[in-house]
Amino acid sequence: MVSPQALAALKSALGDGGWTDDPAEIAPWLTEWRNRWHGHTPLMLTPRSTDQVAAAVRVCAGHRVAIVPQGGDTGLVGGQIPFGEVLLSTRKLRAVRDVTPLDDAMTVEAGVTLLEAQQAAAAADRMFPLSLAAEGTATIGGVVSTNAGGTAVLRYGVMRDLVLGIEAVLPDGEVFHGLKRLRKDNTGYDLKQLLIGAEGTLGVVTAATLKLFPVMRSHATAVVGLDSSRAAIELLARAKVETGGGVEGFELMKRIGMEFVLANIPDTREPLDSAPPWYVLIELVSGEPGAADAAMERLLAQAFETGLIVDAAIAQNDAQRAAFWKVREEQSAAQKPEGGGWKHDVSVPVSRIADFLEEATAAVERFHPGARVSAFGHVGDGNLHYDVLCPPGGDLKAFLARWAEGSQIVHDIVARYDGSISAEHGLGRLKTDEARRYKSPLEIRTMQAIRAAIDPHRIMNPAVLF
Amino acid sequence: MVSPQALAALKSALGDGGWTDDPAEIAPWLTEWRNRWHGHTPLMLTPRSTDQVAAAVRVCAGHRVAIVPQGGDTGLVGGQIPFGEVLLSTRKLRAVRDVTPLDDAMTVEAGVTLLEAQQAAAAADRMFPLSLAAEGTATIGGVVSTNAGGTAVLRYGVMRDLVLGIEAVLPDGEVFHGLKRLRKDNTGYDLKQLLIGAEGTLGVVTAATLKLFPVMRSHATAVVGLDSSRAAIELLARAKVETGGGVEGFELMKRIGMEFVLANIPDTREPLDSAPPWYVLIELVSGEPGAADAAMERLLAQAFETGLIVDAAIAQNDAQRAAFWKVREEQSAAQKPEGGGWKHDVSVPVSRIADFLEEATAAVERFHPGARVSAFGHVGDGNLHYDVLCPPGGDLKAFLARWAEGSQIVHDIVARYDGSISAEHGLGRLKTDEARRYKSPLEIRTMQAIRAAIDPHRIMNPAVLF
Numbered sequence: 001m002v003s004p005q006a007l008a009a010l011k012s013a014l015g016d017g018g019w020t021d022d023p024a025e026i027a028p029w030l031t032e033w034r035n036r037w038h039g040h041t042p043l044m045l046t047p048r049s050t051d052q053v054a055a056a057v058r059v060c061a062g063h064r065v066a067i068v069p070q071g072g073d074t075g076l077v078g079g080q081i082p083f084g085e086v087l088l089s090t091r092k093l094r095a096v097r098d099v100t101p102l103d104d105a106m107t108v109e110a111g112v113t114l115l116e117a118q119q120a121a122a123a124a125d126r127m128f129p130l131s132l133a134a135e136g137t138a139t140i141g142g143v144v145s146t147n148a149g150g151t152a153v154l155r156y157g158v159m160r161d162l163v164l165g166i167e168a169v170l171p172d173g174e175v176f177h178g179l180k181r182l183r184k185d186n187t188g189y190d191l192k193q194l195l196i197g198a199e200g201t202l203g204v205v206t207a208a209t210l211k212l213f214p215v216m217r218s219h220a221t222a223v224v225g226l227d228s229s230r231a232a233i234e235l236l237a238r239a240k241v242e243t244g245g246g247v248e249g250f251e252l253m254k255r256i257g258m259e260f261v262l263a264n265i266p267d268t269r270e271p272l273d274s275a276p277p278w279y280v281l282i283e284l285v286s287g288e289p290g291a292a293d294a295a296m297e298r299l300l301a302q303a304f305e306t307g308l309i310v311d312a313a314i315a316q317n318d319a320q321r322a323a324f325w326k327v328r329e330e331q332s333a334a335q336k337p338e339g340g341g342w343k344h345d346v347s348v349p350v351s352r353i354a355d356f357l358e359e360a361t362a363a364v365e366r367f368h369p370g371a372r373v374s375a376f377g378h379v380g381d382g383n384l385h386y387d388v389l390c391p392p393g394g395d396l397k398a399f400l401a402r403w404a405e406g407s408q409i410v411h412d413i414v415a416r417y418d419g420s421i422s423a424e425h426g427l428g429r430l431k432t433d434e435a436r437r438y439k440s441p442l443e444i445r446t447m448q449a450i451r452a453a454i455d456p457h458r459i460m461n462p463a464v465l466f
Numbered sequence: 467m468v469s470p471q472a473l474a475a476l477k478s479a480l481g482d483g484g485w486t487d488d489p490a491e492i493a494p495w496l497t498e499w500r501n502r503w504h505g506h507t508p509l510m511l512t513p514r515s516t517d518q519v520a521a522a523v524r525v526c527a528g529h530r531v532a533i534v535p536q537g538g539d540t541g542l543v544g545g546q547i548p549f550g551e552v553l554l555s556t557r558k559l560r561a562v563r564d565v566t567p568l569d570d571a572m573t574v575e576a577g578v579t580l581l582e583a584q585q586a587a588a589a590a591d592r593m594f595p596l597s598l599a600a601e602g603t604a605t606i607g608g609v610v611s612t613n614a615g616g617t618a619v620l621r622y623g624v625m626r627d628l629v630l631g632i633e634a635v636l637p638d639g640e641v642f643h644g645l646k647r648l649r650k651d652n653t654g655y656d657l658k659q660l661l662i663g664a665e666g667t668l669g670v671v672t673a674a675t676l677k678l679f680p681v682m683r684s685h686a687t688a689v690v691g692l693d694s695s696r697a698a699i700e701l702l703a704r705a706k707v708e709t710g711g712g713v714e715g716f717e718l719m720k721r722i723g724m725e726f727v728l729a730n731i732p733d734t735r736e737p738l739d740s741a742p743p744w745y746v747l748i749e750l751v752s753g754e755p756g757a758a759d760a761a762m763e764r765l766l767a768q769a770f771e772t773g774l775i776v777d778a779a780i781a782q783n784d785a786q787r788a789a790f791w792k793v794r795e796e797q798s799a800a801q802k803p804e805g806g807g808w809k810h811d812v813s814v815p816v817s818r819i820a821d822f823l824e825e826a827t828a829a830v831e832r833f834h835p836g837a838r839v840s841a842f843g844h845v846g847d848g849n850l851h852y853d854v855l856c857p858p859g860g861d862l863k864a865f866l867a868r869w870a871e872g873s874q875i876v877h878d879i880v881a882r883y884d885g886s887i888s889a890e891h892g893l894g895r896l897k898t899d900e901a902r903r904y905k906s907p908l909e910i911r912t913m914q915a916i917r918a919a920i921d922p923h924r925i926m927n928p929a930v931l932f
Contacts, residue, residue: 149652182848183620190626244680383649420648423651443654454912
C-alpha cells in the first residue's frame with residue numbers, strides 16, 4: 001500500500017503530464033506480450049528527464065515506496081510488471097544525446113528503442129550490433145538493465161560488453177554520472193557493470209554510452225543441413241577459425257521447429273529440399289568487400305567434403321537472406337498454434353550442447369511421453385531456447401500444470417553441465433525463486449549484501465532478484 | 467602489528483613450504499622494478515592450492531589480520547607491496563586446469579604467467595590476446611585483479627572483457643566458485659565483474675576462465691609518419707572502417723620519444739628517414755591469408771593521397787616487424803638515461819586526444835619551462851603514457867619535487883576532457899588519494915558501501931582504493 005501522502009508528493013514532484021493514475025492509460029503497461037503477468041499499481045510515472053527521475057526516486061526513498069522501473073515492456077520474465085509498487089516508466093527519456101564516430105560511441109537516453117539506437121549509429125556510418133526480435137519496442141534502459149543478448153553476441157558480445165558508460169538514479173535519488181566514453185579506466189570498482197543486468201534493483205538507468213563498430217562491407221548468409229547437433233558444434237569451430245572471428249550469427253534449429261514454422265507461419269518456405277534433422281543458419285561478415293562470400297564458400301565446400309554437412313543453400317540476395325532469417329525468427333511464434341509449452345532460456349558450454357540436448361530430451365520424454373522438444377537458438381553462444389510442447393492431441397491444461405516439475409528436470413541437467421537457467425532473459429519474477437536452487441549460498445548472500453549496501457530500504461524492484 | 471598468535475596460526479594452516487619469514491627470501495617481493503616502493507611484512511604466504519588460500523584468509527579474518535595479495539609483482543602503482551600487512555603470494559598456484567577449444571575457453575590458476583597462458587592457448591590452436599610488456603612475469607591473478615590492458619585492447623578489449631569466470635577466496639575465507647565457461651548468463655549481479663579490477667580489495671583471485679580467439683592468418687605491421695596527432699586520430703578512424711575492425715594495434719609516438727630510443731637503446735633503428743613529428747605503429751590482422759597486407763596497402767595509399775600521412779614503411783618480414791615494435795616498446799625504458807620524470811597513465815576520449823595533447827603540453831611548459839613531454843601509447847584506446855621529463859641539464863631533484871604539483875595540472879586537464887587518471891595501471895597506493903579529487907562523493911561512497919558489505923573488517927589490501 002502506497003500512502004496518499006506519498007502519491008501526492010510524487011504527483012507534485014513530476015507535475016502535469018509526468019504521471020497518471022487513470023486505469024485505462026496504465027492498463028497496457030501492466031501486462032506483456034505473452035500475457036502471462038497481470039499487475040496493478042496505484043500510479044504510473046513518466047518522467048521526461050533524469051532530474052525528474054531523481055525527484056521521483058527521492059520521494060519514494062523518503063516515503064519508503066517501492067518502485068518497478070519499466071522500459072519498453074518486452075521483458076519475458078515479469079521483471080517490469082508492478083504488483084502494488086509504483087510503476088516508473090523511462091520510455092519518455094527520448095534523446096539521442098550524442099554520436100561521436102571518432103570515439104565509436106554514442107549516448108542515448110533510456111527510452112530510445114534499440115532499433116532507433118541502431119539507426120542513429122547507421123546515420124553516422126557506424127553500427128550498433130545488438131539485435132533481437134523485440135528491437136522495435138525494447139528500450140535501451142531495459143536492454144541495459146537486463147543485459148540483453150540476441151543474435152550477434154557471438155561476434156560482438158552481450159549488452160554488458162557494449163556499454164562504455166551509464167547514467168543512473170540510485171535508490172537514494174542521487175544521480176550517478178558515469179557516461180564515460182573511455183575504453184580504459186582503472187580507478188576503482190566498475191559500478192556500471194553492477195548496474196548492467198541488475199534488473200532495476202540497484203537504480204534506474206537513465207542513459208547509456210554505447211560502443212559503435214565499423215559497418216561491415218560484406219555479409220554472407222547460408223542455411224545448412226546436418227545429421228546431428230554435434231556436427232553443428234564442430235562446424236561452428238571451423239567457421240570461427242576459417243574467418244578469424246567473422247561469424248556473426250550461428251543459429252541452430254531442429255526439424256520439428258522448422259515444420260512448425262512451415263505449417264503455422266504464412267509466407268515461409270523450406271530453405272533446404274532434403275528436410276535434414278538439424279539446421280544451422282550461418283551469418284558471416286567481413287570488412288573486405290566480397291570476402292564473406294568467399295569465406296562461406298570455402299567453409300561449406302570443406303564441410304561437404306568431410307561429411308560434416310549434408311545440404312546447404314547460400315542466400316543469393318537480400319530477399320533470400322530475409323527468408324532464411326524469417327524461418328529462424330518465427331521459431332517461437334510458430335509454437336503457439338501447437339498448443340504452447342514449457343519454455344526454457346538456457347545456456348551450457350558450447351562443447352556440451354550435443355550432450356545436453358541428448359540427455360535433456362531423453363529425460364523429458366521419460367517424464368512426459370510424447371512431449372515434443374523444439375530446441376533452437378544462438379548456439380554459437382551456448383544459448384538454447386529449449387521448449388517442450390504438449391503431445392499432439394494431448395491434454396494441454398494437464399501438460400502445462402507439469403511445467404514447473406518438467407522445468408526442474410531440464411534445469412537440473414543444465415546445472416550439471418555448468419550452465420545457466422537464464423541465459424538472456426534474466427530472472428525477473430518468473431525465475432528468482434528457482435534460481436535459489438542453483439546459486440550457491442555464498443553468491444546469494446554476497447548479492448544480498450551488495451543490494452542492502454546500495455538500497456538499504458529495498459525500494460527498487462523488491463520482488464526481483466535476491 | 468600482526469599478533470604472534472595470528473602468525474603461528476597462519477604458519478600452522480599452511481605448513482612447511484607454505485610460508486616464510488626469512489627477510490632475505492621475502493626481500494625481492496617488497497619492491498618492484500621501478501624501485502619506488504620498499505615495503506615490509508612479518509610473513510609471506512605462498513599457498514599451493516585454492517584451499518590453502520582459503521585456509522590462510524580464514525585465519526586472517528578470524529584474527530583481523532590485513533592481507534596484501536601479490537601476483538608477479540609487476541604492478542606500477544604499489545598495490546602489491548605490503549607495509550606491515552601479511553603478504554599473500556599467488557605465484558605458486560601454477561596449474562593450467564583446462565583448455566577447451568570448442569568453447570574457446572581455458573581455465574588457469576592465478577600464478578600462471580600471462581605469457582604461459584598465451585602459450586597454452588597457442589598449443590590448442592587458439593589465441594589469448596592480452597599482451598603487455600611484463601607478460602613474462604605478470605600473472606593471471608594480478609592481470610585480472612588490476613584489469614590489465616596492453617597493446618591489443620583496440621580489437622579484443624581489456625581483461626574485464628576477456629574473463630568468462632573467476633574463482634576467488636572472499637574476505638571471510640569462503641571460496642566463490644564462479645569458473646563458468648558461458649557467454650550468456652543473466653542470473654543476478656555479475657560478481658566476477660566486481661572482482662576484476664578490484665586490486666585485491668574484495669578477495670584473492672585464485673583462477674580464471676579466459677576467452678580464447680581464432681589465430682589470425684595474416685598480420686601487417688607498418689610505421690607511418692604524420693605532421694600532427696590530429697592526423698593520427700583521423701587515420702585510426704579510417705583504418706577501423708577500412709578493415710572492419712581488423713586494427714589490432716595503433717600506437718602513437720612522438721619524435722622526442724623516438725630520439726630517446728635511438729640514443730639510449732642499443733640495436734634500434736629509425737624506422738622512417740623523414741624524421742616526422744609524430745609516428746604511429748599500425749598492426750592489422752585478418753582471418754584471411756594475405757588480406758591484412760592488402761588492407762594495409764589500400765589504407766596507406768589512400769592516406770598518402772589525401773595528405774594524412776607524410777611517410778610510411780611496411781614491415782617486410784618478422785625481423786622488421788620486431789624492429790618496429792621495439793622502438794615502441796622501449797619508449798619508457800629509453801627515458802631513464804634522460805633523467806626520469808613525471809609519469810602519467812591517462813586516457814581521454816579518442817576524439818579529444820589532439821586537443822588534450824595541445825592543452826596539457828602548453829600547461830606543462832608554462833608550469834616548468836624547458837620540460838620535455840614524451841607522449842606515447844595505445845592511442846586507439848585513448849590511452850596515453852604522458853611523461854614529462856626534466857629539461858636537459860636541469861636540476862633533476864628539484865624537478866622531481868614538483869611531480870605532484872605538475873601531475874595535478876595534467877590530471878585536471880584529463881578530468882575536464884572526461885578522461886581517467888589511471889587508464890590501465892590502477893590506483894594502488896600511488897593514486898588512491900589523488901583519485902578522490904576526481905571521483906564524485908557518490909561514487910566513493912558507493913564503492914565504500916560495497917566494500918564494507920563484502921569485507922566488513924577491511925582486511926583485504928586495506929590501504930588500496932577507497
